[in-house]
Amino acid sequence: MQREICHVEISDEALCCNSTEVNFSRSSDKPPSQSNLNFSALMLYGGGKPADFLSQLAVGITYIFVNLLFFLMVYTGKTYRYRSVLFITIAICFVITFITNLIELRGSMVLTKENMISGETPFCHLVIPMVIIPAAITRTIIFPGSITEGFAPVSAMIVIWLGASLALGRGWCSWVCFFGGMDEFFSAVTEFAEITSFKILIQAIIFFSLFAGLVVILPFLTRRRIQCGLFCPFAAFQSFTNKINVFSVHIDREKCIGCGRCIQNCPTFSLDETSTWQGKTLMSCAKCGRCVDTCPKQAVSFHIKGTPAGAGGDAARLLFLFPAFLFAVTIGGSMISGALVRLFKFITTGSMI
Numbered sequence: 375m376q377r378e379i380c381h382v383e384i385s386d387e388a389l390c391c392n393s394t395e396v397n398f399s400r401s402s403d404k405p406p407s408q409s410n411l412n413f414s415a416l417m418l419y420g421g422g423k424p425a426d427f428l429s430q431l432a433v434g435i436t437y438i439f440v441n442l443l444f445f446l447m448v449y450t451g452k453t454y455r456y457r458s459v460l461f462i463t464i465a466i467c468f469v470i471t472f473i474t475n476l477i478e479l480r481g482s483m484v485l486t487k488e489n490m491i492s493g494e495t496p497f498c499h500l501v502i503p504m505v506i507i508p509a510a511i512t513r514t515i516i517f518p519g520s521i522t523e524g525f526a527p528v529s530a531m532i533v534i535w536l537g538a539s540l541a542l543g544r545g546w547c548s549w550v551c552f553f554g555g556m557d558e559f560f561s562a563v564t565e566f567a568e569i570t571s572f573k574i575l576i577q578a579i580i581f582f583s584l585f586a587g588l589v590v591i592l593p594f595l596t597r598r599r600i601q602c603g604l605f606c607p608f609a610a611f612q613s614f615t616n617k618i619n620v621f622s623v624h625i626d627r628e629k630c631i632g633c634g635r636c637i638q639n640c641p642t643f644s645l646d647e648t649s650t651w652q653g654k655t656l657m658s659c660a661k662c663g664r665c666v667d668t669c670p671k672q673a674v675s676f677h678i679k680g681t682p683a684g685a686g687g688d689a690a691r692l693l694f695l696f697p698a699f700l701f702a703v704t705i706g707g708s709m710i711s712g713a714l715v716r717l718f719k720f721i722t723t724g725s726m727i
């Protein structure tokens with residue numbers, strides 16, 4: 375069924391528990407996701423116009439690409455498919471941008487003792503649990519990252535993480551995470567000159583094997599996100615933020631025929647027969663939308679906690695998509711345009727640096 379959603383109007387009453395009034399209307403003077411178009415442009419420009427033609431071209435392509443995906447998500451109702459394209463693109467571009475930036479800045483991907491001591495260490499969100507707990511208990515920041523300056527400072531990552539966690543809960547893991555473990559992986563195993571002893575070689579082999587097993591082979595064989603669903607320490611921590619986040623995924627028991635497709639397709643093991651019967655996901659739901667897209671009876675939907683099930687039709691999904699897309703672009707937009715710039719450089723000069 376083709377949707378006619380160009381502009382969403384949601385009255386105050388519509389968000390109250392007893393009302394189901396949500397109006398979707400066409401509006402020629404307010405194009406779809408106008409605020410997203412403006413915000414994504416702001417994030418991609420990063421406060422200033424790109425200096426050279428290749429950078430401008432990269433930002434332009436990124437702008438069209440990310441907003442096209444958002445438009446397709448909204449227009450087709452297929453959240454998972456287009457989110458997946460965006461998410462994977464960001465992860466691939468993260469690797470290209472991160473490695474080339476590091477090599478350009480330092481001449482190598484290796485973090486030296488001096489980098490650690492001076493706090494010139496990019497801060498990865500995976501270590502947030504290991505930073506927040508001692509910071510709260512002992513008022514000590516244990517990660518050797520710059521607090522306010524430099525490449526991915528602690529304060530910027532924590533502010534983005536806090537905002538995303540409030541807005542998306544564990545949706546962070548399906549919309550924002552560029553899988554920080556990759557930088558550590560490549561830092562650990564691709565500079566073979568750093569393997570100076572048998573012990574380091576064994577450590578590198580173990581690390582590589584774990585990475586290959588958890589992030590490449592098992593997901594390939596099972597079609598599940600094994601690392602994210604079962605082993606990532608940040609994901610376990612992030613699951614608690616689902617408790618304070620207003621969005622959830624709801625299963626309408628009246629429509630559900632118990633086929634189990636949502637359980638089989640959930641990439642993070644966040645559904646089982648009991649939870650499905652109870653009409654909700656497990657706490658680990660990463661709000662990827664796959665169960666919503668695959669349920670043959672449209673029994674699964676994005677939901678705003680405290681509102682009646684199914685209230686407002688598609689409104690809860692759209693309300694979730696806006697912050698989810700904006701946080702994805704905040705973290706990933708510059709990675710996509712940065713990777714494009716590196717590829718353009720490679721095509722025109724034969725080198726990415």
Ligand code: SF4
Nearest residue numbers: 630631633634636669
């Ligand atoms: S896919 Fe839909 S119908 Fe099948 S078990 Fe899940 S919620 Fe029920």
Ligand code: SF4
Nearest residue numbers: 640659660662663665
């Ligand atoms: S329960 Fe649904 S939305 Fe949540 S992670 Fe699983 S498939 Fe994705």
